[in-house]
Amino acid sequence: MSEPLFSKKNLKLLSDPLNDSNPITVQVLGICSALAVTAQLKPAIVMTISVMAVLALANVIVSMLRNTIPNRIRIIVQLVVIAALVILVDQVLRAYVYDVSKQLSVFVGLIITNCILMGRLEAFALGNRPWQSFLDGIGNAAGYGFILIVVGFFREILGSGSLLGYKIIPDSWYIVNGGFYENNGLMVLSPMALIVVGVIIWVQRSRNTKLIED
Amino acid sequence: MDRNSNTYTFLYAAIMVIVVAAVLASVSLALKPAQKKNVEIEKKQNILASVNIESTAETAEAIYADKVVDEYLVNTKGEKVDGNAFTTDLKKERAKSFEEMVLPVFVCKTDEGTKYVLPVYGAGLWGPIWGYVSVSDDMNTIFGANFDHEGETPGLGAEISTTGFEVQFKGKQIFDEAGKMVSVTVAKAGQVAPEAHKVDAISGGTITSKGLEKMLLDDFAGYEAFLNKNKN
Numbered sequence A: 001m002s003e004p005l006f007s008k009k010n011l012k013l014l015s016d017p018l019n020d021s022n023p024i025t026v027q028v029l030g031i032c033s034a035l036a037v038t039a040q041l042k043p044a045i046v047m048t049i050s051v052m053a054v055l056a057l058a059n060v061i062v063s064m065l066r067n068t069i070p071n072r073i074r075i076i077v078q079l080v081v082i083a084a085l086v087i088l089v090d091q092v093l094r095a096y097v098y099d100v101s102k103q104l105s106v107f108v109g110l111i112i113t114n115c116i117l118m119g120r121l122e123a124f125a126l127g128n129r130p131w132q133s134f135l136d137g138i139g140n141a142a143g144y145g146f147i148l149i150v151v152g153f154f155r156e157i158l159g160s161g162s163l164l165g166y167k168i169i170p171d172s173w174y175i176v177n178g179g180f181y182e183n184n185g186l187m188v189l190s191p192m193a194l195i196v197v198g199v200i201i202w203v204q205r206s207r208n209t210k211l212i213e214d
Numbered sequence B: 001m002d003r004n005s006n007t008y009t010f011l012y013a014a015i016m017v018i019v020v021a022a023v024l025a026s027v028s029l030a031l032k033p034a035q036k037k038n039v040e041i042e043k044k045q046n047i048l049a050s051v052n053i054e055s056t057a058e059t060a061e062a063i064y065a066d067k068v069v070d071e072y073l074v075n076t077k078g079e080k081v082d083g084n085a086f087t088t089d090l091k092k093e094r095a096k097s098f099e100e101m102v103l104p105v106f107v108c109k110t111d112e113g114t115k116y117v118l119p120v121y122g123a124g125l126w127g128p129i130w131g132y133v134s135v136s137d138d139m140n141t142i143f144g145a146n147f148d149h150e151g152e153t154p155g156l157g158a159e160i161s162t163t164g165f166e167v168q169f170k171g172k173q174i175f176d177e178a179g180k181m182v183s184v185t186v187a188k189a190g191q192v193a194p195e196a197h198k199v200d201a202i203s204g205g206t207i208t209s210k211g212l213e214k215m216l217l218d219d220f221a222g223y224e225a226f227l228n229k230n231k232n
Helices: A008-018 A031-036 A041-065 A071-096 A098-113 A115-123 A130-159 A190-207 B006-050 B060-067 B090-095 B157-161 B163-169 B206-229
Strands: B068-075 B102-110 B113-123 B128-135 B142-149 B185-187 B198-200
Touching (some): A041 A130, A071 A098, A071 A115, A098 A115, A115 A130, A130 A190, B006 B128, B006 B142, B113 B206, B157 B163, B157 B206, B163 B198
Antiparallel strands (some): B128 B142
């Protein structure tokens, strides 16, 4: 490989998904899991880490196999790679961090259905070298996770008055205790995740005029 | 070889499936002991929690070895039978007829005397619920309880596994004054039941609460002969 590992072009693979081609706000992929795991911050963070591990590895594996995969069954091959990796992650969590795995087993399984994974394998890894695919996987998972964490942050603090389970809003502020404040119950329901994502898209497009279509 | 030929596609799929299956199977085998250990430790923690002893995943084994002095199986006539109490699968036992069932008992020495831990297993709203109930040596007064579930609704039915719900069981009685088995009623607001046999149900978790009540009634019935026999 004559190109340096962190050439400008390669770094763009990492940074682009954070803004210009963000999987959630621009490509509108992976919305389903963005609704499901963002009622609180902690599952959002663990989901981010798990997706990052699975997506980067799957991208590398598919990229290494890209010249051997029969065209007609390429989607099946991609799915098998993803599913096998997700099962591995689940098994490892169960053996070494049992309490975390008990809280997350459903979410870990959900990674298989995350459209970003198939999207990146099909759109990028099938046509690029392993190292570039690895960076693309990390970048896209980071872009996805960034939105997840922002949404989780607002939903947990406004919906439950806490962050990562720790109380942020003092009990004495609540109306039931004679205060003036009440948690927004809508925040913990899934529709609010869509609204928060909508607001993020709005803010992003007003700052990044490239994204505005005529 | 032509990548679009049928032979290549079939061969590729076959090899891929074999490789993936082999990898997953070997990882599963390699990690099984660690996973089994985790489940065992969790069970020990739950048994200890039912006699109100706190433990962590690291300390559970040592405390368990120290506090749990005996474990044995009893049949529904209250007689001891042979077998390993710790590994007995309650789900399978529940499926047998009442006469054939054997049920595990764990005897714990605590600072407040000898306690008998009785595992229970039943159905909630979405899936199984289970737990451990400890009784004092009068074989009537509940000393503590610990419940868990597979998939009850978070915030509603899942509340059965919170301490706030579990502490209510302390001091409740299984038999009424006439010696009849009445178990513990999980009562909604306004429902009339004697104080000694009643805990508050979970708002919004009616089916889970009722499932828990039925689980206790059914499973205490299996232990009734054992409890009566050992009453002081």
